[in-house]
Amino acid sequence: MNKILEGKYAVxxxxxxxxxxxxxxxxxxxxxxKEGRLTTTACRDCGKxxxxxxxxxxxxxxxxxxxxxxxxxxxxxxxxxEEVGVPLGFExxxxxxxxxxxxxxxxxxxxxxxxxxxxxxxxxxxxxxxPVDPVSVEGxxxxxxxxxxxxxxxxxx
Amino acid sequence: xxxxxxxxxxxSQWGVRQATLRDMFQEAGKACFADNPAxxxxxxxxxxxxxxxxxxCSFQTHLAPLVAEHLGIKPKSVxxxxxxxxxxxxxxxxxxxxxxxxxxxxxxxxxxxxxxxxPQRWEINFSELASVDHDWDGAMGLGLPPPIFAMxxxxxxxxxxxxxxxxxxxxxxxxxxxxxxxxxxxxEEITLETALNAxxxxxxxxxxDCCPVTDGAAAVILAVEDKARHLTDKPLVYIRxxxxxxxxxxxANMANWTTWESLKIAAEQAYKTARVSPRDIDVAQTHDCFxxxxxxxxxxxxxxxxxxxxxxxxxxxxxxxxxVPVNTDGGLLSCGHPFGATGIRxxxxxxxQLRGDAVRQVEGARIGLTHNLSGVIAAHTVVIYGRDLD
Ligand SMILES: [Zn+2]
Numbered sequence: 001m002n003k004i005l006e007g008k009y010a011v012x013x014x015x016x017x018x019x020x021x022x023x024x025x026x027x028x029x030x031x032x033x034k035e036g037r038l039t040t041t042a043c044r045d046c047g048k049x050x051x052x053x054x055x056x057x058x059x060x061x062x063x064x065x066x067x068x069x070x071x072x073x074x075x076x077x078x079x080x081x082e083e084v085g086v087p088l089g090f091e092x093x094x095x096x097x098x099x100x101x102x103x104x105x106x107x108x109x110x111x112x113x114x115x116x117x118x119x120x121x122x123x124x125x126x127x128x129x130x131p132v133d134p135v136s137v138e139g140x141x142x143x144x145x146x147x148x149x150x151x152x153x154x155x156x157x
Numbered sequence: 158x159x160x161x162x163x164x165x166x167x168x169s170q171w172g173v174r175q176a177t178l179r180d181m182f183q184e185a186g187k188a189c190f191a192d193n194p195a196x197x198x199x200x201x202x203x204x205x206x207x208x209x210x211x212x213x214c215s216f217q218t219h220l221a222p223l224v225a226e227h228l229g230i231k232p233k234s235v236x237x238x239x240x241x242x243x244x245x246x247x248x249x250x251x252x253x254x255x256x257x258x259x260x261x262x263x264x265x266x267x268x269x270x271x272x273x274x275x276p277q278r279w280e281i282n283f284s285e286l287a288s289v290d291h292d293w294d295g296a297m298g299l300g301l302p303p304p305i306f307a308m309x310x311x312x313x314x315x316x317x318x319x320x321x322x323x324x325x326x327x328x329x330x331x332x333x334x335x336x337x338x339x340x341x342x343x344x345e346e347i348t349l350e351t352a353l354n355a356x357x358x359x360x361x362x363x364x365x366d367c368c369p370v371t372d373g374a375a376a377v378i379l380a381v382e383d384k385a386r387h388l389t390d391k392p393l394v395y396i397r398x399x400x401x402x403x404x405x406x407x408x409a410n411m412a413n414w415t416t417w418e419s420l421k422i423a424a425e426q427a428y429k430t431a432r433v434s435p436r437d438i439d440v441a442q443t444h445d446c447f448x449x450x451x452x453x454x455x456x457x458x459x460x461x462x463x464x465x466x467x468x469x470x471x472x473x474x475x476x477x478x479x480x481v482p483v484n485t486d487g488g489l490l491s492c493g494h495p496f497g498a499t500g501i502r503x504x505x506x507x508x509x510q511l512r513g514d515a516v517r518q519v520e521g522a523r524i525g526l527t528h529n530l531s532g533v534i535a536a537h538t539v540v541i542y543g544r545d546l547d
Binding site for chain 2: 017051052082083084087088105107110
């Protein structure tokens with residue numbers, strides 16, 4: 001172990017995004033997520049709804065965007081169960097599903113609270129939001145502030 | 158317009174290497190010059206270096222001048238690094254092709270490499286979270302690609318009746334093709350039974366359906382035709398055309414999992430610029446990161462009809478003696494897959510096939526194709542080579 005790095009944490013190697021408004025212009029996504037809402041941005045000029053959320057419309061390049069809700073319940077189209085090679089920080093087996101969110105969006109999402117073999121095509125699933133490890137952010141005069149974070153997955157409805 | 162030739166190619170040993178990234182770049186550079194003693198490091202005016210994980214696994218940026226210094230190359234037209242994850246190598250080749258064609262450069266070495274085995278094995282899987290859209294797909298744990306390609310395989314099997322046996326046949330063929338490739342990671346034949354009974358990674362994909370993690374490097378030299386004539390005494394091999402296309406990056410924006418639309422666009426562009434059709438291809442190296450990938454590539458490259466990829470392998474049409482031998486050097490499944498080097502390895506094999514000095518030679522091959530895919534099946538890169546210009 002390199003002594004210089006003792007007690008340090010390399011945030012640039014973290015598997016979750018930086019979510020605070022000091023670091024990310026789409027921070028409202030994570031604020032909404034904490035309220036149980038799955039959202040994205042839609043363009044007020046051309047109507048394009050894009051996922052993931054943006055700061056510029058990928059269709060007409062307008063910055064005139066608004067936050068809109070996406071369905072939080074969906075239907076499982078296909079299931080995969082990863083038995084080998086799961087990245088650190090995720091459970092084995094790591095279960096994913098292609099989820100149809102009411103025809104608005106098809107997400108390839110992690111599905112939690114389910115055992116191998118339990119999740120089937122056609123199952124109803126719902127959004128679940130959970131805290132993930134906070135990141136430490138340097139403040140003034142050496143202060144270290146912990147920034148809370150959340151992320152989402154789906155679970156059986 | 159100026160014509161561009163590929164005049165030399167070589168690679169380091171691939172596998173789990175007791176070597177640094179820069180060690181392997183030196184090995185690949187030396188092997189490339191050894192392939193064609195008529196060209197030396199003093200003849201190179203441009204250098205393009207490819208590596209995807211150089212920052213993560215070797216803590217090193219600004220790679221091109223470092224490689225130039227180590228290989229005694231003094232670039233004056235271009236000295237830069239390219240990155241497109243798994244298709245980094247063929248991207249470097251397209252860039253060099255364009256620079257030479259335009260007259261900005263005459264003789265360019267394209268060299269790519271990857272050091273993936275670090276002292277702590279968990280770092281490999283963890284670093285993969287940077288390969289997908291980190292903030293969205295990465296946070297879902299979609300780092301290593303098996304879940305993505307298992308999702309593809311499940312849907313292809315359901316839609317077209319492709320079987321696990323047909324998947325396994327790809328891996329049996331490519332392992333057989335790689336048997337005498339002494340620079341490859343695996344040189345052991347496997348049987349259909351071994352492949353079918355192997356441990357599952359993400360069902361229906363089992364161990365031999367997946368390419369391994371690999372350390373390695375590879376290099377080629379491209380030259381403008383009039384210089385190429387003086388810099389090699391081997392038959393000239395031309396780059397005839399190329400295409401590179403992307404329609405999405407994040408998994409949520411992949412419109413069709415079983416027909417790779419951006420592959421079709423890249424292929425169409427490559428066929429058009431090369432003025433050939435899929436039926437003209439004598440030999441191909443396609444991106445067999447998983448067995449299902451090669452099956453879909455037969456279809457979307459136009460070697461067979463959509464949905465018939467499983468039968469294409471089953472009937473031996475991608476094997477020696479078939480319609481178009483695919484992955485004649487063993488492919489990713491046999492050689493391994495150091496991201497930055499794979500596209501270059503494919504180009505070396507096609508160059509050898511067209512020169513007529515491949516380890517497993519396709520008799521009389523005059524037109525060859527390479528296909529590289531990258532990310533969440535997010536970009537496709539196709540290059541067409543020929544012994545002739547028309
Ligand atoms: Zn718009």
